[in-house]
Amino acid sequence: MDTLTTARRSHDLPTACRSCEARHGGVCSALTAAQLMELSKHSSRRTIDAGSEFIGQGESVSSYSNILKGVVKLSKVMADGRQQIVGLQFAPDFMGRPFFEQSRMAAEAATDTEICVFPRRAIERLIAETPEFEHLLHSQALKELDDARDWMLTLGRKTAQEKVASFLSLIAGHGDPEAEGRSVFELPLSRADIADFLGLTIETVSRQMT
């Protein structure tokens, strides 16, 4: 794509989308300027503080969203309180389970997070009328499925030490590209979160880190 086209296009873009990270890597990249304009009329930005849960397990949700900044934990809780994190999402991931209104897990901000929220109806219309949009959602779902299956191997067959190592390598892979090559990086999750992600206890995580 040449710079001229990009420049002309961005002129027609909704203000909110002009400098949006999700505009390029995310699902919005499948949309025309006109579709973006229409969608942006019904969408809104929202910031979420670290630690606050914004979708509850079993809750019925009438919106989808894109992550613009931050890390989101997807987790499942059992009746007795045992918890397992089943996915981590980073910008510019799309959040929400297409074609199913009830959420089968909770979503909680692991760091301070910013999202762009779309009404369910608007997204479903776009899916129906723009095959390229569904294609991107499909690709993301396949990517998440690959990740989930890799993680099943970690959960089922690795030792505590290997689990922690796998976690660190996962985080390093999603880290700030500016920190690339650096030997120190920031952990977006607390020990308790890491434990829930790895199927361990916080004590074991702590011991393995030392």
Place this chain on the structure above:
Amino acid sequence: MDTLTTARRSHDLPTACRSCEARHGGVCSALTAAQLMELSKHSSRRTIDAGSEFIGQGESVSSYSNILKGVVKLSKVMADGRQQIVGLQFAPDFMGRPFFEQSRMAAEAATDTEICVFPRRAIERLIAETPEFEHLLHSQALKELDDARDWMLTLGRKTAQEKVASFLSLIAGHGDPEAEGRSVFELPLSRADIADFLGLTIETVSRQMT
């Protein structure tokens, strides 16, 4: 859909598809008779004996397939031999990772299995030209993702006893509908397979079953 339409349509169908289970529940249901006819020219049936691996981990695959009968295990193996089953597929599931040629896991028939094999190219053309086809693939991917995440909770947080119970309930749910309500049903997997699925050893599985 009325019976007349069905009857007329099935007249135009490729012989192989006439009595195919996957014709209705599976991805083929998104295709027109003409597309099916075209696809069937390049596709072939294949039977696989229980226990034989037909896609190796890391192998590059040039075909997709539909399961017509039987149960298929998807598994990941570590360098030292530790193995984890990361998915089970039943008729009429579609098998293969769209848009990615290299298989990240092995596929092995758990029971005697029959599949309908399609060349990669033919499927990718269909995806590109038939949004409804990609929609069904997308739906199946989302379903598999839901299953994988449920299983992560089982692997990470349940006791051996709960794992076995979850496994039995999973199998019962996919069982022969004719056996519905029956208190006895057949296990399509060996103890070793169950252990690999649950992240346990065969001894533990055996003890929990008693």
Place this chain on the structure above:
DNA sequence: TCCCAACGTTGACCCAGATCAATTCGTCGC
């Protein structure tokens, strides 16, 4: 400045499930 609460680390002990080993069951070929 000093609390206090949340988070993290460290230690002592224990148990679920792994490991190792022996035995039984089932089914196939002869």
Place this chain on the structure above:
DNA sequence: GCGACGAATTGATCTGGGTCAACGTTGGGA
């Protein structure tokens, strides 16, 4: 019918990681 081999069960023992408890450390609020 009879070995023989693989799958399943059963038993004895060991250990990785869970549990419980005490103790830093950090940071925000009065």
